[in-house]
Amino acid sequence: MDIFPALSSETIGTIVSDMDSRGFGVAENCISADALTDLRQFIAEAVERTGGEYIAFSSAEVEGTYLQELARYPNFQSLCRQIYSIGTRQPAPPVAFYNILRCLAGRTGEQNAYVFHYDSYVLTILVPILIPNEGQPGDLILFPNTRPIRKTYLGNLIDKILLDNPVSQMLLRKGVQSGRIKPEKVRMIPGNVYFFWGCRSIHANEPCDPDKIRATALFHYVDSHAQSWLRKTLLGLRQRKPQLPRPTPTIQPA
Ligand SMILES: O=C(O)CCC(=O)C(=O)O
Ligand SMILES: [Fe+2]
Secondary structure (H helix, E strand, O other), X not given: OOOOOOOOHHHHHHHHHHHHHXXXXXXXXXXXXXXXXXXXHHHHHXXXXXXXXOEEEEHHHHXXXXXXXXXXXXXXXXXXXXXXXXXXXXXXXXOOXXXXXXXXXXXXXXXXXXXXXXXXXXXXXXXXXXXOOOOOEOOEEEXXXXXXXXXXXXXXXXXXXXXXXXXXXXXXXXXXXXXOOOOEEEOOOEOEEEEEOOOOOEEEEOOEOOOOOEEEEEEXXXXXXXXXXXXXXXXXXXXXXXXXXXXXXXXXXX
8 A cells, every 4th residue: 555645747846836936835635644643652652751841853763653664655755856856956866854753742842933944955844743623733834935045055054143043033933923924824734745945945833732742744855055064064063062961952953
């Protein structure tokens, strides 16, 4: 049995044009509820172990689950590669996803909301696993395609400094909360898969109620500055400094 369908080129074309125009594209009803059952159980147990608080898992930690199967599944890989090559007009490199499974719950879940950022990967694929159907669902919010793919890591770094500081973060959060700034809001439905240009679009998620769990799996594809000597040097310097324990897992390395 297919764990992910092969989509027609017409559907794939629509996904890409929606990503370019309204900021995100959707592959509808691609994942059966049965496929998500074990993963939901895994998440519920993990959140229980944290006492009802935020937890995130990397690719290595979701081995043996549906997410690992999906990441390796030819129909899914081929879809991501086609979206990348149609959207960027570049050949799609072999798939090596940077995966993360984020489980928002409790007060620490709220701290992981409204963290506005660009991904360092070109294509972001979001698979909703658990979305609360009462209270706040924790919508994905995005400002579509606010910048081009930066050619240099330095260009990316300047954007990052402008965005990743308390003043910009506060202005965006207050603007969105008051309704003065209107981002695209994506009310996600499990079973669907959502696509957007993560390295081009400022995005974040809204909070969900602290007594609920909102879980999303992210597949990041094509690191736009993997070869940058500047980034390698900066990461090298960062790793040499003594690291403080981080209070909450961050979204992803810049
Ligand atoms: O969980 C979400 O809705 C978005 C998370 C995200 O943007 C990321 O992990 O890079
Ligand atoms: Fe992101």
